[in-house]
Amino acid sequence: xxxxxxxxxxxxxxxxxxxxxxxxxxxxxxxxxxxxxxxxxxxxxxxxxxxxxxxxxxxxxxxxxxxxxxxxxxxxxxxxxxxxxxxxxxxxxxxxxxxxxxxxxxxxxxxxxxxxxxxxxxxxxxxxxxxxxxxxxxxxxxxxxxxxxxxxxxxxxxxxxxxxxxxxxxxxxxxxxxxxxxxxxxxxxxxxxxxxxxxxxxxxxxxxxxxxxxxxxxxxxxxxxxxxxxxxxxxxxxxxxxxxxxxxxxxxxxxxxxxxxxxxxxxxxxxxxxxxxxxxxxxxxxxxxxxxxxxxxxxxxxxxxxxxxxxxxxxxxxxxxxxxxxxxxxxxxxxxxxxxxxxxxxxxxxxxxxxxxxxxxxxxxxxxxxxxxxxxxxxxxxxxxxxxxxxxxxxxxxxxxxxxxxxxxxxxxxxxxxxxxxxxxxxxxxxxxxxxxxxxxxxxxxxxxxxxxxxxxxxxxxxxxxxxxxxxxxxxxxxxxxxxxxxxxxxxxxxxxxxxxxxxxxxxxxxxxxxxxxxxxxxxxxxxxxxxxxxxx
RNA sequence: GCCGCGUUGGUCAAGGGGUUAAGACGCCUCCCUUUCACGGAGGAAUCACGGGUUCGAAUCCCGUACGUGGUACCA
Numbered sequence: 001x002x003x004x005x006x007x008x009x010x011x012x013x014x015x016x017x018x019x020x021x022x023x024x025x026x027x028x029x030x031x032x033x034x035x036x037x038x039x040x041x042x043x044x045x046x047x048x049x050x051x052x053x054x055x056x057x058x059x060x061x062x063x064x065x066x067x068x069x070x071x072x073x074x075x076x077x078x079x080x081x082x083x084x085x086x087x088x089x090x091x092x093x094x095x096x097x098x099x100x101x102x103x104x105x106x107x108x109x110x111x112x113x114x115x116x117x118x119x120x121x122x123x124x125x126x127x128x129x130x131x132x133x134x135x136x137x138x139x140x141x142x143x144x145x146x147x148x149x150x151x152x153x154x155x156x157x158x159x160x161x162x163x164x165x166x167x168x169x170x171x172x173x174x175x176x177x178x179x180x181x182x183x184x185x186x187x188x189x190x191x192x193x194x195x196x197x198x199x200x201x202x203x204x205x206x207x208x209x210x211x212x213x214x215x216x217x218x219x220x221x222x223x224x225x226x227x228x229x230x231x232x233x234x235x236x237x238x239x240x241x242x243x244x245x246x247x248x249x250x251x252x253x254x255x256x257x258x259x260x261x262x263x264x265x266x267x268x269x270x271x272x273x274x275x276x277x278x279x280x281x282x283x284x285x286x287x288x289x290x291x292x293x294x295x296x297x298x299x300x301x302x303x304x305x306x307x308x309x310x311x312x313x314x315x316x317x318x319x320x321x322x323x324x325x326x327x328x329x330x331x332x333x334x335x336x337x338x339x340x341x342x343x344x345x346x347x348x349x350x351x352x353x354x355x356x357x358x359x360x361x362x363x364x365x366x367x368x369x370x371x372x373x374x375x376x377x378x379x380x381x382x383x384x385x386x387x388x389x390x391x392x393x394x395x396x397x398x399x400x401x402x403x404x405x406x407x408x409x410x411x412x413x414x415x416x417x418x419x420x421x422x423x424x425x426x427x428x429x430x431x432x433x434x435x436x437x438x439x440x441x442x443x444x445x446x447x448x449x450x451x452x453x454x455x456x457x458x459x460x461x462x463x464x465x466x467x468x469x470x471x472x473x474x475x476x477x478x479x480x481x482x483x484x485x486x487x488x489x490x491x492x493x494x495x496x497x498x499x500x501x502x503x504x505x506x507x508x509x510x511x512x513x514x515x516x517x518x519x520x521x522x523x524x525x526x527x528x529x530x531x532x533x534x535x536x537x
Numbered sequence: 538g539c540c541g542c543g544u545u546g547g548u549c550a551a552g553g554g555g556u557u558a559a560g561a562c563g564c565c566u567c568c569c570u571u572u573c574a575c576g577g578a579g580g581a582a583u584c585a586c587g588g589g590u591u592c593g594a595a596u597c598c599c600g601u602a603c604g605u606g607g608u609a610c611c612a
Contacts (some may be wrong), residue, residue, distance in 0.1 A: 034612050067612055134610080148538050151608055184610050202542070212608090219610040226612050250541055250607035259542055275543080276605070283605075335561095339550065343560050362543095362550085363607065369548045372562040382575080420574040432572090445572085492571040499572055506572035 027059025028240045031092075032066045032230065035077035036468040038301030038316050039084045041368060042245060042277045042283060046334045049274060051241050052091045052334070057238070064093035065106045065234060068223045083297040088326050089349055102237040107229050114224035117232050117262055118185045118217050123164070126261045127217060130154075131183045133177055136163065153213035156191050174492060185218040187227075188253060195253040199273035200241075200358045207253040215254050228249060230523040234269055242269040243358070246365070249273045272358050275337055275365040284368055286316055294370040295322045298329070300525040323423030324373075328380035332373045337362045346379055378422045386414040393427045400428060402435050413517060416509045430508070434517055437526050438504025446500055447537045449493060455535065457487055457494060458501070458527050465527075471520040477512040501530040 030051040033043060063085070082097055088167045094100025105112055121127035134139070137154070140162065144152035152158065159166060164186070165173045176183065189209050196206030217228040224232070234242060252271065257267040279288035279296075289296040299318035310313045319329050325426055331347055340355040346357065383391070390411060394404050404410045417430040480498070484491045499511045502523065508514060515523045 036612075066612065072611065090572095130610090137610090148539085150538055153539095153608065182610095186610095194569085205541075207541070216610050223610090225610070245606090247606055247612090248541065252541090273542085278605080280548095336549070341551070343551085345549095345561060364543050366550090367548060369562070372549060375562055414600090417574090442572095444562080496571055503572085508571095508573065511572085 015302065025240065027054055027057040028062060028238055029054045029059060030062040030237065030239050032064045032233075033081050033245075034066045034069065034072065035081065036069075036072045036074050037077060038286075038297035038318070039081050040286075040296045040298070041333065044084070044088060044298050044329070045277060045336065046243065046245055046274055046350075047085065047090060048088075048330060048333055049272075049338075049356075049358070049361065052352050053241060053243065055353045056356055056433055059280070060093040061090070062100070062102075062237060062239070063092040063098075063105065064237070065096055065108075067106055067108045067228060068219075068229055070108075070221070070223065070224065080299070081300065087299060087320055088330055102461075107224070107233065110229075110233070111222060111224075113236070114228050114232055115218060115222060118224070118228060118297055121187070121217070121258075121261055122185060124261065125188070126257075127185050127187050128159075129173060129177070129183050130186045130214075131163045131168070131214075132183070154186065155213040156189055156210055159186075159188075159214055179247050181218045182221050184216045186214040186216050187257065189214055189257070190252075195256050197252065197256055197271060197375065199249075200243075200270055201275075201361050201363060202249075202273060205249065205252070209253065209257075212253050215251070216257075227254050227258065231262065235259075235263045235267060239269045241272065243272040244272060245274045246276050273391050273522075275362060277336060278365050278367045278464050280367065289301060289317060291360075292370065294368075294373070295319045295324075323425035324377050325380045325384065325424065327384065328373075328377040331380065332376040337366045338369065346376075346383070363447065374422045377424075381421050381424070382419050383494070386411050386418060389424060390414060391422055396425060396428055397435070401433065404435075416513060417515070420508075433503045433508065434514070435523070435527060438502075440504060441530070441533065442505040443537060445506055446534055448533050449497060450537055451491065453487070454494070454497060455531055457483065457489060458497075458531060462524050464525050465520060465524055468520065471516065473512055473516045476515050476523075480512070496525075502526050 008528055016378050031047040031050050033039065051061050053059075063082075065081075067073055067078075078096070082095070093104065094105065096103075098104040107114075117126065122129065140154070140158065141152050144158065149434055151217050154162065161167075166188070168176070189212050191210055193209040194206055195209055196204060201206050215227050216225050218224055230242075233239075237355075252273070255267070256265075259265055277284050279285060280292055281288075284296060286296055288294075296315040297316050297318040299320045301316045301318065303316055320326070321397065327348065330349055330352070334356070335345060338356070338361045340357070340360060344351075344355075390407070393414060394407075394410065413431050413434045414427060417427065421427050461480065461483055461514060464483055465476070468475050468479060480494070481491055484494050495511055496506065498515075499506060499508070502511065502514050502518070518526075
């Protein structure tokens with residue numbers, strides 16, 4: 001106790017010192033999705049690492065919607081993202097739905113802000129207007145294309161051959177601008193500069209500015225591109241740490257430069273580029289889900305209906321609907337690319353917050369393994385009390401037309417079978433027979449064993465069972481075993497037959513436990529029914 | 538092509554100069570159970586390759602190969 005509190009004290013002091021030395025304000029992280037479709041594995045892991053880091057430091061978790069591409073906007077996607085976060089147990093502190101001091105949190109609603117910064121960059125000579133049409137850009141790419149350079153860039157080498165405010169006269173530019181000619185604003189990448197920064201995962205990363213193209217900052221429709229928008233918003237929203245997928249690493253130099261030009265490197269958040277999650281063959285995609293039979297989205301996502309191809313109007317399955325518990329989903333994602341150095345694998349969200357550290361995140365991408373994912377779910381089903389997921393299982397039963405009348409009894413049944421369920425959906429097969437009599441039997445197991453002595457035994461068992469006043473595990477088992485002994489029959493064999501009679505197949509918990517649970521009347525009914533059916537084998 | 542990032546069993550991974558190279562999933566065998574699981578005991582399987590540095594390299598350095606991301610008025 002004493003040791004703990006002193007440890008806490010020193011940790012606290014250390015923390016304060018670090019904050020003082022770095023002149024650090026509050027930890028603020030953001031998850032910035034585009035509302036273009038389902039939220040997949042990688043996305044959820046990115047949120048998770050953001051969330052864990054923020055919560056561990058007592059910081060804020062912000063969700064910002066990056067909807068700057070109006071052509072890719074999908075109705076309902078934003079709400080879906082929030083639903084997924086809620087299901088996963090990660091409530092944002094600030095977001096378009098939750099509000100906050102830096103609203104609006106939707107980039108489309110901050111359009112004018114970005115424009116000012118873009119103009120500022122032009123004024124300072126760090127950016128320029130470009131008037132090239134789509135055709136002109138295509139021509140450029142076609143003309144400069146060589147086997148050695150299959151995808152020419154709009155960069156320092158060719159910008160002087162294009163139609164922009166660097167090549168046109170001031171008057172021409174002014175004229176085009178007043179005429180409202182379609183144009184974009186591009187960053188002017190410096191000719192020779194090594195741009196480097198420290199990534200919390202990859203350590204030192206550096207780029208040669210001459211190899212990076214003049215990225216568009218402000219599009220012709222006045223919307224910013226991601227590059228401008230992240231930097232501006234991260235600054236305005238006082239983001240302290242920016243964790244994102246590794247697919248952004250290549251464009252990091254653009255963002256670093258923008259920070260330098262606009263706000264100063266000292267205000268820049270600390271970066272961490274998270275390795276990508278892979279599918280069985282390469283990058284994890286929606287297709288992998290269909291191909292290998294596992295979900296890639298957090299929750300079901302109805303693919304956008306397409307008039308030209310009705311096949312695309314299908315459902316992308318989610319972990320929730322597949323039968324995963326959010327606890328398991330979060331757990332498996334957290335340890336896919338991170339571990340705390342101990343042998344622990346099962347973590348609650350609170351334990352994750354406690355143990356998480358960004359510097360123990362792997363540098364390499366990890367392949368998603370569905371078998372292991374299922375194992376996590378199985379462990380969580382065993383670990384959590386049945387009451388935790390009872391409603392979901394109840395809904396499952398009711399969707400299959402089995403009405404649950406008694407919740408206490410239902411709870412007991414689930415308790416009996418929980419350790420043999422991997423997915424929540426398994427509860428149906430594992431427990432249906434507690435509610436309805438088997439419709440068919442495992443014939444192969446019965447055929448070789450069934451004869452007159454067996455049918456005599458079960459006929460007499462019915463009589464004995466009918467006499468039991470107190471229907472409980474002991475009386476059921478005792479009667480059964482006594483009768484078997486009297487008849488000089490093999491108990492094990494008869495037990496197996498009783499199991500098939502009650503369940504339909506060789507599965508489930510102890511036979512007498514099942515008999516007790518379904519009750520005397522139902523047990524007797526099922527034996528009677530089997531006596532008729534088995535006579536045909 | 539160019540640039541970035543990466544590479545420990547099939548998968549997730551610990552280990553970061555001297556280890557019999559942890560552990561988990563999956564697979565196999567056995568025990569438990571005349572069921573299916575759970576549980577328990579075992580087993581097979583690994584440092585991408587080639588050069589250095591070193592008494593000693595999975596570990597440090599350099600190449601190569603492979604993978605992956607970027608190379609859009611997408612994010």
